[in-house]
Amino acid sequence: MPKIKRVLISVSNKKGIVEFAKAIHSMGIEILSTGGTAKILRESGIPVKDVSEHTGFPEMLDGRVKTLHPKIHGGLLARRNNPKDVEEIKKYGIDTIDMVVVNLYPFEETISRQGVTFAEAIENIDIGGPAMIRSASKNFQDVAVIVDPSDYERIFEEMKDMHSDLSYKTRFELAKKVFRHTSRYDTIIADYLIKVTEED
16 A cells, blocks of 8 residues: 555644644655645645645636646546556646545534525535545545544554554545545535525
8 A cells, every 4th residue: 555645635624734734744745735724834834735736727716616626636536556547647647645634614613603694605515625535535545534633643643653654444434434524514505405495
């Protein structure tokens, strides 16, 4: 199993992310990031490569489109043990991404605020985040994915023990956690939209 060499970090909940990013940077791991996360990491002295630089395409539509790009999803979904996949990403200049650290737009917190508008709620429906963590989880043998800040410490400890890698067991556990996470997220959105429709 390949070592983790490149990590994409994009989080709404910033708890513990600076410490985790510093820890993995100390292992020589390249960090890709977006928007506010990249800003906080840079301000903390952590070298970061913007996703827009990585893809060669700017963030657009008020940040609605940042990571929805073949250079992101190709790097996540390419099977490292599949010669055709490896040849194809090489052909298109796509670098592999070995870990994704993402937590989603705070939809539940947004709709719980008094006076929140429908438009505000809609803007807090995450699109790129679920797409990335689902891509990473589908390819969990090659890509680790973290959605819960409480996992940072134990993941880093295992990475230290395994020379910048993670066990199959841990990768599979993290992937299962993602699908529980996205299932709950989508259910909250669906329930909100049903309620809004019923009130109209």
